[in-house]
Amino acid sequence: MKEEGEREVVTPGEVLGKASDVRAGRGAYLAPHNNLVYASLTGFRRALSPSPDSPDQRPTVEITDHKAHGAVPEPGSIVIARVTKVMAKMASADIMCVGPKSVREKFSGIIRQQDVRATEIDKVDMHLSFRPGDIVKAIVLSLGDARAYYLSTAKNELGVVSAESTAGATMVPISWTEMQCPLTAQIEHRKVAKIGG
Template sequence: MAAARRYCVPGERLCSAAEAAAGSGTYTRRGAVCAALAGCLRRGGGAGGVPQVAVLRDAEAQLLPDVGAVVTCRVCSINSRFAKVHILYVGSTPLRSAFRGTIRREDIRATEKDKVVGVQMVPISWCEMQCPQTHTKDFRKVARVQPQFLQT
């Protein structure tokens, strides 16, 4: 009979740090080994005969962006402090569903950070916005169109 699989969620306490070492998909906090990923728990022998606990994602699970990963995003909105984006690709792998993210104004460029300026789009109809500098149009739902910007 095969052993039953145990599924873990991020932050779940798996065992004491004295019982086993933290493997991939886990971390140690306050003397306990905790899950860093959602996935299946795996126990095995580690280096030096110390048991090791790891959490593995299912093969069909959604790919998640990590800190430091190169991602491709679509900018959804810009204001004076940050840009809201939808993450579409992690590396060269497309995501099944987009993740939401925020990029601070200071993090847009490595140098000349004070030269970053976001131009606010202007509503021109109930379903279109236009950039006042480039005059490119984008289809979006508009709640209220001001009469001076309405196209005729």
């Protein structure tokens, strides 16, 4: 059994190959309805060559080191994410840390309008809550669609923890809806995380 190829990180549900080409090893499973082999956990993909005298000459794919590669968001985890895009009904973000641990692979998150804050949900304006580049503390609600996690900032201690003003300075929170640029004293709206207390 020899190891081949680069260490490629895969996540659950990723297709590893056709059953006619590969066999499912540890951390992988065969879906009988379409004869595809899928990853069942996050980790490194590894292909093991069969021994020369084996009647089945398909390589075995397995997933290894799924604990060592970094943190993985789960429902209920507190995450730190960087906002990448703000739309009318939601904001998308890249998850950078789960709790105190940084992630080593890319996880996307979506903060929907109804998950920004706990009260006056219908009055939430996404563009007054977040801007691209903001660092947000949020809780993972669930794995949403298109491999993005649904995130919520609806508690007082969740929301924007760090933001850069248009002048390029790190802004200071002055209320739960506003942050101020220390250089220009300009005030910008955000859904601010309550620090401490």
